[in-house]
Amino acid sequence: MTHPDKKRLRRSMMFLNCQKPGLIKDPYIYGADSIMLDLEDAVAENQKDAARYSLFHALREIDYHGVERVVRINGLDTPHWREDIRVCVAGGADTIRIAKTERAQDVRVVEEAVTAAEEEFGVPVGRTLLMAAIESTRGVLNALEICESSERLFGIALSGGDYTKDLQTVISGTGVELAGARQHMIIAARAAGVQCFDTVFTNLDDMEGFEREVRMIKMMGFDGKSLVNPRQIEIVHQIFTPTRKEIIFAEKVVREIDEKKAQGIGVFTVDGKMIDIAFYDGAMRTLRLAKASGVYEGDL
Ligand SMILES: CC(C)(COP(=O)(O)OP(=O)(O)OC[C@H]1O[C@@H](n2cnc3c(N)ncnc32)[C@H](O)[C@@H]1OP(=O)(O)O)[C@@H](O)C(=O)NCCC(=O)NCCSC(=O)C[C@@](O)(CC(=O)O)C(=O)O
Numbered sequence: 001m002t003h004p005d006k007k008r009l010r011r012s013m014m015f016l017n018c019q020k021p022g023l024i025k026d027p028y029i030y031g032a033d034s035i036m037l038d039l040e041d042a043v044a045e046n047q048k049d050a051a052r053y054s055l056f057h058a059l060r061e062i063d064y065h066g067v068e069r070v071v072r073i074n075g076l077d078t079p080h081w082r083e084d085i086r087v088c089v090a091g092g093a094d095t096i097r098i099a100k101t102e103r104a105q106d107v108r109v110v111e112e113a114v115t116a117a118e119e120e121f122g123v124p125v126g127r128t129l130l131m132a133a134i135e136s137t138r139g140v141l142n143a144l145e146i147c148e149s150s151e152r153l154f155g156i157a158l159s160g161g162d163y164t165k166d167l168q169t170v171i172s173g174t175g176v177e178l179a180g181a182r183q184h185m186i187i188a189a190r191a192a193g194v195q196c197f198d199t200v201f202t203n204l205d206d207m208e209g210f211e212r213e214v215r216m217i218k219m220m221g222f223d224g225k226s227l228v229n230p231r232q233i234e235i236v237h238q239i240f241t242p243t244r245k246e247i248i249f250a251e252k253v254v255r256e257i258d259e260k261k262a263q264g265i266g267v268f269t270v271d272g273k274m275i276d277i278a279f280y281d282g283a284m285r286t287l288r289l290a291k292a293s294g295v296y297e298g299d300l
């Protein structure tokens with residue numbers, strides 16, 4: 001059976017450093033759809049054990065009020081990832097984010113260790129979901145095989161900082177250096193039927209630039225964005241949540257298509273726009289997103 005949370009709403013996925021108890025104790029108050037507790041690059045090398053210890057107690061003792069608890073584990077080229085996985089599973093993390101994923105085999109190796117940990121700690125096998133962060137040129141080129149690597153994997157995420165390093169450029173703020181990776185990854189994710197998330201925006205003083213970027217990735221088809229700060233959440237939710245006007249139009253489209261189909265009519269107009277069966281899935285997607293976002297209670 002498909003895991004019920006594979007398709008859950010993930011407009012905003014906010015990183016926080018497991019090394020900082022002040023951050024991990026109550027991040028649910030900010031209202032992100034998911035929090036990403038980081039054991040990887042935000043944690044200093046000599047603090048990995050301490051961060052893991054804090055993480056375990058946080059997962060066991062803190063009520064995160066239904067916010068998805070994702071843990072970013074250290075890469076497979078480090079000595080840390082196996083113990084990271086044992087602690088995530090023993091603590092009851094919802095999802096493991098695999099850092100620096102390069103190929104399908106990376107996901108399979110993690111999956112095997114997750115299954116072993118679930119058996120070791122008496123957690124139902126299959127409970128822990130996976131997502132893959134793609135942070136290199138090779139990872140981008142292998143996006144489709146990564147998307148199709150495991151039943152546990154719900155999505156992929158672009159990691160622009162490490163990716164641009166590998167591409168031998170820098171984050172410019174224009175998006176030009178990330179355009180190819182974004183386009184390739186969203187196409188791969190849609191072909192495989194999994195979710196796709198954009199990278200972090202680190203200039204907290206440029207909220208206009210942030211908003212422009214969120215509008216662009218929404219239009220490209222992304223499901224959400226990785227964030228670094230609570231101030232970024234509201235903008236993402238505003239842009240990713242369908243407006244009242246969009247909801248009313250989507251409802252009309254679905255009802256009209258159903259009605260016209262029964263009358264044997266294939267193409268017609270709604271509010272002056274040409275509509276046919278090709279518009280059905282898009283309208284339903286708007287209504288599902290609106291329902292999941294809590295702004296639509298209709299019966300469609
Ligand atoms: C940037 C800054 C230090 C600024 O701090 P500041 O304190 O100046 O911020 P303020 O706005 O003043 O905070 C107001 C209030 O919110 C609280 N507050 C702030 N941030 C919060 C938060 N995240 N969670 C909960 N609470 C938070 C704060 O404690 C305060 O609470 P209070 O005192 O009670 O008022 C802080 O945000 C922060 O640490 N961010 C996360 C950084 C991080 O984890 N990086 C690793 C992941 S990226 C990466 O690795 C690259 C990547 O891998 C990415 C990819 O994969 O895409 C790639 O390759 O590109």
Ligand SMILES: [Mg+2]
Nearest residue numbers: 135159161162
């Ligand atoms: Mg990174």
